[in-house]
Amino acid sequence: MPPTPDTPAAPDTLATPDTPDAPTWPAEFAERYRAAGWWRGETFGQMLRERATAHPDRIAIVDPATERRWTYGELDARADRLAAGMAARGIAPGDRVVVQLPNIAEFFEVVFALFRIGALPVFALPAHRETEISYFCRFTEAAAYVIAAEHGGYDYRALAATVRADVPTLRHVWVAQGDPGDFESLADVPAEPVDLPGPAPHDLAFLQLSGGSTGVPKLIPRTHDDYLYSLWGSNEICGVDEHSVYLCVLPAAHNFPLSSPGTLGALYAGARVVLCPRPGPETAFPLIERERVTLTGIVPPLALLWTEAAATTEYDLSSLDVLLVGGAKFSEEAARRVRPTLGCTLQQVFGMAEGLVNYTRLDDPEETIVTTQGRPISPDDEIRVVDDEDNDLPVGATGHLLTRGPYTIRGYWRAPEHNARSFTADGFYRTGDIVRLTDTGHLVVEGRAKDQINRGGEKIAAEEVENHLLAHPAVHDANVVGEPDPYLGERTCAYVILRPGVEPPKAVAVKRFVRERGLAAYKVPDRVEFVDAFPQTGVGKISKKDLRSAAANTAQDHPRP
Ligand code: AMP
Ligand code: DBH
DSSP states (O other), rough: OOOTOOOOOOSSSSOOOOOSSSOOHHHHHHHHHHHHTOOOSSOOOHHHHHHHHHTTSSSSEEEGGGGGEEEEHHHHHHHHHHHHHHHHHOOOOOOEEEOOOSOOOOHHHHHHHHHHHHHHHOOOOOOOOHHHHHHHHHHHHHTTEEEEEETEHHHHHHHHHHHHHHOOTEEEEEEESOTTTSSSSSGGGGOOOOOOOOOOOTTEEEEEEOOOOOSSOEEEEEEEHHHHHHHHHHHHHTTOTTTEEEOOOOOOSSSHHHHSSSHHHHHTTTEEEEEEESSSSHHHHHHHHHHTTTTTOOOHHHHHHHHHHHHOOOOOOOOOOOOEEEOOOOHHHHHHTTHHHOOEEEEEEEEETTTEEOOOOOSSSSSHHHHOOOOOTTTEEEEEEEOOTSSBTTTTTTTEEEEEEESOEEEEEEEOOHHHHBBBBOOOEEEEEEEEETTOOOEEEEEESSSSEEEETTTEEHHHHHHHHSSSSEEEEEEEEEEEETEEEEEEEEEEEETTTSSOOHHHHHHHHHHTOOOHHHHHHHGGEEOOOOBTTTTOOOOOOHHHHHHHHHHHHHSSS
């Protein structure tokens, strides 16, 4: 890659030192990953500059809702100007900025401006509400929060007003689209570009969210070096090049559409990103036809909808080469329908915001594509499948997946106690997934050991929802488990013991209570069931396993809540 004028000096040390905020790779690993060529010593800011210099007039971002088509040159210039304006308002390297935007062009202007400064976007999802956003802002001591005025019938300005009153560090709220109300319009922030030193390749680039399994979501610190590797590694595996057109269907901030290979992978390749404002086939299919989309990534429930709709669609989907499906287990039966209905190659992807991403390969036999969740990006991704005591199991046996590698974090951000549990002493991440390795090195996801519900790709930490249920005055105790759902794969069921002597609430009132605590809607239990006691294990602990099978039995009797 040719050097560019804003290439910062090479890092003066080859190690990526631990910061007080998060552990990172020990020096010998960092050296190995650099020597192997995985870490190229690039930053996001430089990457965009290089693409914009090489092909300024090529289209980078298509925002169909507003009919905008930004070239690489324009995106680059916008990022520079916005970075200057944000810096003038005091946003400094290392500052955290919570970004909660729908799939609009400004998302990229904002994140590249922050990358240029070396400030860290914190990637919130549009579905998050007061509870989550206040937590992210407070925990990260965020300096700014970026929103759209409204989206999907929800007013984010009202949310921002509450959060700002709550979080003293929050100095700015910028409204990227629509009437800014009491806040500053993002359109008023840009200024004449200034020289910014910019971050080093081993510096943190952003904080990604974990679906988590504890009371509060964990933040995932990713560096320029490691994330850029996951992008170009993904591009090679998914066949992304400058002719590709990536349709961003899922919320842009989610790790899957961001990086597998996602919008940032597409930009790395000098390809085109088309933003899909809504995920249904009625919005996506016309865009695939009009923009000649070549690849996209969706979750299993959407893949079911798309394959159904494709059977009768009038739209020409023939440009689509690759459909990535991941985020939750894609059933073999549904996987088999992809090629015949959509006429493209299915690529299963089993990934995590913490790092490790597995793909089936484009030239894998069809049986491997439909029956496995792929194999790792990197030859340096280390995979262990272990029993409950961390003993390695033979190939083919089912056990806990542990992993370590050049783009898998060594610890969450500001979470030392949790890190001691989530990582082994020698740095393997405990994914919480139960898997089996095939003799071709592919992984099959068989289940999950973490206390999490995977609702069609949206992860819900049981403990987080349980805590909200416990806040209800009539609730004595609560346990949340997943139960099978034909469309989502899993949905949530809350088992609740009521306090004696109180007026028993209705199930809908309990759900409303959780929603009104300002929680993302997908975390509100699908079903609430009142019980007198919870099943117990031999040693007297509550048996979630028994609750899960009870829920599964009820779910079978009542297929839809
Ligand atoms: P997160 O840690 O929130 O980024 O969520 C990652 C988790 O999503 C993984 O650890 C898996 O539990 C789940 N997941 C992602 N992709 C798949 C897939 N293709 N099949 C099964 N589970 C998946
Ligand atoms: O579920 C995920 O988090 C996920 C799925 C597919 C992911 O992070 C990814 C690909 O990168």
